[in-house]
Amino acid sequence: MTDIELSERVRTLAAEGGFAEAWAYLRPALRLGGDYGLFRRAVRLLATAAGRGWTPGYRRAARLALVSTFETAELGELLPAAGAIHGLRVEMHVPPFGQVEQCLLEPAGLAAFAPTHVLLAPCTQDLGLSDLVEKPEAVVDAVVARWTGAWRLVAELGARPVQLLFAVPDSDVLGNLASTMPRSRTTVVREINRRLAAAASRSHVLVVDVDRIASDLGKRTWFDHRIWHATRQPAGYEGLAATAREIGAVLAADAGLGCKCLVLDLDGSLWGGVVGELGWDGVEIGPGSARGEAFRAFQEFLASLRELGVMLAVSSKNDGAAAREPFERNPHMRLRLGDFAAFVADWRPKSEQVRDIVDALGVSPEDVVLLDDNPAECLEVRQRLPDVGTVVLAGPIADFPRLVASSVLLEPVSRTEEDTGRAASYTARGQAERLRGAAASLPEFWHSLEMTARVRPVTERTVERAAQLSQKTNQFNLTLRRRSPAEIDALRRSADWTCLTIGLADRFADHGIVGLCLAGPVSGGELPIDTLVLSCRVIGRTAEHHLLAALSRQAADAGIRRLRGHYRPGPRNALVADLYDRLGFQRDDDGWFLDLTGTSPIDSPYIREQP
């Protein structure tokens, strides 16, 4: 179906009230790089549908203020559709453009909107750079100071800054020489981008690399100088759509909507041919053929995702031993058995295999995507596990990485030490689960894990990880409050708040920071627990006992008489509905409380605190 045919189909369905079906057609196309026309169709579909009481299945929400130096009426309309692609409801506040400092220095309007994010949107045209820039260092310093100053003002509002970087101009009179000249406009814009990106990574600021977006699309398409001169929009409409899509992806990833686990088929997906027929040394992988090279490159791509913290698992209709052999014996394989957090190869339906993987890893079905070259298998999984994403690996093998990257939200918005270790941690979790099966009782299992913990105040170094836990944790999450790095950074500096993380290690792995507790503000001798989250990797290990024991001790030492706990039910956190009962809290009209004036009943004898 062409984009025009798709657009017409969606229009017809929407006119008949078939909003869900229309969105089901439109959403994958938008994700895969749908053009501006499809984005406009999405904007209108969502507006019409909302008027009739239908909305897509949103999983998270963001309140986005758009503060810009250029006309953003169009971009502002596209962004809610860009968020909806990933299940993120984006509510917009778009003050007049060209009012950056006014908006931020007198933020009453912004504060009333209470944004979770502020998109700071400058453009290259507004820099007014000539082809040869006078005093380029001073220009770079001034531009960087302007926007980093804006970040501080945004953070004071309790919102997270999202910084658009600058598109390097599509032409330069200096031609190829421009790259070598410090005074060229090209060099100056690149230096501004470099400096802003470096500062952003230190300041918990999200960035959208507009120059990369423009390059991907083609700068002659992204830039449309007529549009700039006529409307003060820096990009043509295809450029605006591409930019909106990337902003939506960054916001969605920041809200914890990124894919956590890729489940991989084997035959035809990771190698060519059928291993059950060809054997471990007969499958097509590596040097010798273009297809083998392409499969190897796809495995390289998947290995890189694993390095970034995305878990890999295998779901294959195959004999188990035969399916494992290429990973163990074929020298051309990039992926090895140790790269997989779960490996299921048998003859059951794929939906059962994937369900086993979801259960074994303790992740949510929404966080999992199956990659399979067989459309029928994807359909079977979609029908039985509708929350699991599926991508049919169709077309040239060499294009698989691009297909997966554009079909699945893999956008990493930050990088923490825990991301690097996540895949290994889940592999260790599998080892621990096997140990659990061998243990006679849970206490015996807990003892055998030889667990140690590190409960520490949230620091500047760990605030990003703390926010990541707050944003991404769904199951072990008592209040479902989502806190940004800027919010947590402000709370940790407040004397009325206690902000703790817990890191956990066992005999198999150091899982890094896996839990967060934000408690405050103190009121009337009582300390409310605002946030209590634990990564699903370590649920069922008594880590929550250890963390709350530390909180209890600190609170009691500070003269606080009670801890106060609340539980807000959501779609997936029933697991902790009775947590406070289990921890020895008492119920009252306002939830649960723990009297700290007596002996604390909370502790875990199975976890030793590291000094």
Next chain:
Amino acid sequence: MTARLQEILMDLLDLDHEPADTDGRHTIEDWNSLAHVRIVHALESEFDVRFPDWVLTADRVTVAELAELIEPA
């Protein structure tokens, strides 16, 4: 060509009737400056043409004039 032009205008402007040749920004309320740029973009994409600069900022341009601009393509 005219039929497709009419379809595009009806779609982008949410019209329930075909605009007349003499209709334009001056007669159709929703044909504001933002909608006008969208229309220009849609027509250029659909008919693979590039309008002269003045069209983007024209306060008064009719359906018939747009059809004439597209015609040579």
